[in-house]
Amino acid sequence: MVGLSIGEKHFIQGGIAQDLRTDGRKRLTYRPISVETGVIAQANGSARVKMGKTEVIASVKAELGRPSSSAPDKGKVSIYIDCSPTAAPQFEGRGGEELSMELSAALRQCLLGGKSGAGAGINHSSLSIVDGKVCWDLYIDGLVINIDGNILDALGAAIKAALSNTGIPKVNVASTAPSDEQPEVDVSDEEFLQFDTTAVPVIVTLTKVGRHYIVDATSEEESEMSWAVSVSVNREGLICGLTKRGGAGLDPSVVLDMTLVVKHVSEELMNKLDSEIAAAQAMEEKS
Amino acid sequence: MEYVSPEGLRLDGRRPMEMRQLRAELGAVSRADGSAVFEMGNTKVIAAVYGPREVQQRSQQLNDKALIRCEYTMANFSTGDRMRKPKGDRRSTEISLVIRQTMEACILTHLMPRSQIDIFVQVLQADGGTRSACINAATLALADAGIPMRDLVTSCSAGYLNSTALLDLNYVEDSAGGPDVTVGILPKLDKVTLLQMDAKLPMDIFENVMQLATEGCKAVANYIREILMENTKQLENRRGI
Numbered sequence: 001m002v003g004l005s006i007g008e009k010h011f012i013q014g015g016i017a018q019d020l021r022t023d024g025r026k027r028l029t030y031r032p033i034s035v036e037t038g039v040i041a042q043a044n045g046s047a048r049v050k051m052g053k054t055e056v057i058a059s060v061k062a063e064l065g066r067p068s069s070s071a072p073d074k075g076k077v078s079i080y081i082d083c084s085p086t087a088a089p090q091f092e093g094r095g096g097e098e099l100s101m102e103l104s105a106a107l108r109q110c111l112l113g114g115k116s117g118a119g120a121g122i123n124h125s126s127l128s129i130v131d132g133k134v135c136w137d138l139y140i141d142g143l144v145i146n147i148d149g150n151i152l153d154a155l156g157a158a159i160k161a162a163l164s165n166t167g168i169p170k171v172n173v174a175s176t177a178p179s180d181e182q183p184e185v186d187v188s189d190e191e192f193l194q195f196d197t198t199a200v201p202v203i204v205t206l207t208k209v210g211r212h213y214i215v216d217a218t219s220e221e222e223s224e225m226s227w228a229v230s231v232s233v234n235r236e237g238l239i240c241g242l243t244k245r246g247g248a249g250l251d252p253s254v255v256l257d258m259t260l261v262v263k264h265v266s267e268e269l270m271n272k273l274d275s276e277i278a279a280a281q282a283m284e285e286k287s
Numbered sequence: 288m289e290y291v292s293p294e295g296l297r298l299d300g301r302r303p304m305e306m307r308q309l310r311a312e313l314g315a316v317s318r319a320d321g322s323a324v325f326e327m328g329n330t331k332v333i334a335a336v337y338g339p340r341e342v343q344q345r346s347q348q349l350n351d352k353a354l355i356r357c358e359y360t361m362a363n364f365s366t367g368d369r370m371r372k373p374k375g376d377r378r379s380t381e382i383s384l385v386i387r388q389t390m391e392a393c394i395l396t397h398l399m400p401r402s403q404i405d406i407f408v409q410v411l412q413a414d415g416g417t418r419s420a421c422i423n424a425a426t427l428a429l430a431d432a433g434i435p436m437r438d439l440v441t442s443c444s445a446g447y448l449n450s451t452a453l454l455d456l457n458y459v460e461d462s463a464g465g466p467d468v469t470v471g472i473l474p475k476l477d478k479v480t481l482l483q484m485d486a487k488l489p490m491d492i493f494e495n496v497m498q499l500a501t502e503g504c505k506a507v508a509n510y511i512r513e514i515l516m517e518n519t520k521q522l523e524n525r526r527g528i
Binding site for chain 2: 039040041042043046053055057059061063080082084085086087088089092093094139141143145146147148
């Protein structure tokens with residue numbers, strides 16, 4: 001994907017070893033993040049996030065559905081990621097499918113918790129309307145517009161921003177329906193409930209290049225990586241999910257060291273993101 | 288249903304001959320050789336151009352001209368109800384073909400033999416007229432990539448509902464089932480490169496509707512030229528000329 005000469009590779013590795021990367025950042029600094037909310041008019045919530053040149057759009061759509069029989073008091077959330085061929089020509093046709101699947105799976109692990117929905121960043125219980133009968137199905141769609149490394153973190157941030165932009169219509173249930181029939185529901189067009197996003201984690205990916213690890217790697221840096229670990233951390237500093245990519249193995253002791261680093265970095269990212277989201281919301285309301 | 292009120296206003300408050308608000312922006316995708324965002328009202332598309340570059344599949348190489356390829360994709364969230372269609376359905380394949388043929392008519396392919404130009408169009412929001420919006424976005428992206436063209440191609444649609452000719456149909460008007468004429472023109476050369484219509488229309492009315500769509504194309508062309516001029520001025524400034 002990225003064609004680099006031996007000299008360029010050495011330059012990138014050398015820079016990381018000296019804590020001064022090719023774009024002037026330190027090992028644990030993020031590129032500037034910009035957030036724009038409400039970019040898709042038809043969705044219940046949407047956001048565009050740019051991290052350096054990486055650009056993604058996330059949208060949240062809520063549809064009425066039936067809860068599954070194993071969890072009658074919970075709504076359903078699904079995450080699908082799509083890689084647009086505009087981002088890279090190799091995503092043409094079915095070319096982007098593999099990466100899309102990998103990203104979707106990683107995000108599900110990081111945000112949705114276990115099968116029961118326990119420990120999830122998104123509160124499934126708040127999506128329930130009538131136990132065992134009606135619930136909200138949240139469809140989270142991500143679209144990768146431009147790729148310059150670190151897509152997973154950007155998608156995580158975009159989903160968080162889109163969720164905080166999401167208004168779920170208020171629903172009135174007709175109480176007279178007998179218990180064995182599907183109750184009639186009245187979806188309000190005017191009243192919306194703000195989705196609670198305080199528990200939604202952020203994702204921090206640590207990429208190992210040479211002897212060190214870095215955050216927010218660019219495509220060039222990612223081409224030099226031996227492995228990358230993505231950790232999702234919530235506001236309390238608890239780890240919500242973890243995925244590893246890349247071929248090489250890593251020493252178990254490194255994982256503990258990494259979690260400490262991630263905890264520190266995620267706090268900064270979370271604060272940065274929250275202020276960006278608040279600014280974007282204010283901008284949207286003004287216009 | 289009434290698509291034009293007695294006062295002569297359409298469902299979204301436009302007059303019959305009024306186009307939706309246009310907005311365009313160049314260089315939206317930094318990795319691509321050329322890219323653009325084009326909006327017609329609520330319809331919003333991104334186009335990215337990669338090339339001219341080496342042909343990826345040798346068997347497709349053309350020795351006397353460039354190979355043009357095009358892919359049209361719709362985002363899952365682009366339509367009102369969430370889409371669950373697989374990639375590469377018939378409709379997208381047809382639109383890809385239409386865009387490719389329209390762009391082939393204006394790119395000077397003979398100047399770039401044995402090379403390939405990829406045009407990717409991604410629909411972010413669909414509210415009628417995606418075909419036209421995609422062609423307009425592709426033109427801008429090609430111009431941004433600096434690919435030699437005979438002229439800009441611009442496109443616009445027009446329809447005929449409640450015995451009134453309407454310019455630039457939105458989704459509701461488009462799905463009304465009336466005739467929908469999509470025209471693509473080369474504005475300077477005054478040639479038609481794309482003409483599609485469904486449903487039926489009497490000859491004399493068709494002439495009017497097509498005339499209206501052509502006028503729409505010209506208006507789009509003026510807007511696109513403005514955007515390109517502005518962009519060129521900015522580039523000029525940056526180079527300190």
